[in-house]
Amino acid sequence: MARVKSGKVTHARHRKVIKEASGYYSARSRNFRTATQAVDKANQYATRDRKVRKRNFRALWIQRINAAVREIDPALTYSRFINALSLAGIEVDRKVLADLAVNEPAAFAGIVEKARAAMPAAA
Template sequence: MPRVTRGFKARRRRNRVLKIAKGFRGGRSRLYKSATEAVDRALVYAYRDRRTKKRDFRRLWIARINAGARMNEISYSQLMGGLKKANVDLDRKVLANLAILDADAFTRVVQIAKEANA
């Protein structure tokens, strides 16, 4: 009597896992049991890091804004407080891009914050 391989539904489930594991090294991309463990772990990391990425970018933007602000003799907190008082609604991503790509425009934004603080 032949062994039971559980038909096309099981094959479809296995192929779905192996497709996700494509590009993994060694048996982790070819053996179902290893691939299942690797894919489960990879999906956990992906879920976690989609949230971590948001934090990492915010930290990067703040560091860039702070560097640009200190070149204009103002601290990061004073800059952000002044922009809030002046009702300037630029988010940190835009401010960081200004600080790097357009120093003159960033200096004008800093002046607005300094005037609001004074």
């Protein structure tokens, strides 16, 4: 049986990992073993943080909506506003609401007024 040399394949694999680790500090960008660990950990963080990014943006949208609603009516809270939207039959997601609150305050104020009109009278 012929001897199989894997030098080309191994070199290519090492080069691929080192290229992925370019920009890392010190040995993490130069030594294959250290670079492999660093790249693996970076990929774990990337996978986890794709979910976290969605979480963070939703929290940001909620903060922006709450601030804009309280600017229009200090007695109205975020949760009451969202409840009033569903009572009014307005189906706009938080991303769009936050964008309206920041870029088109007049349109957002109109939505708040419609939601406030749909709220039941306080007991």
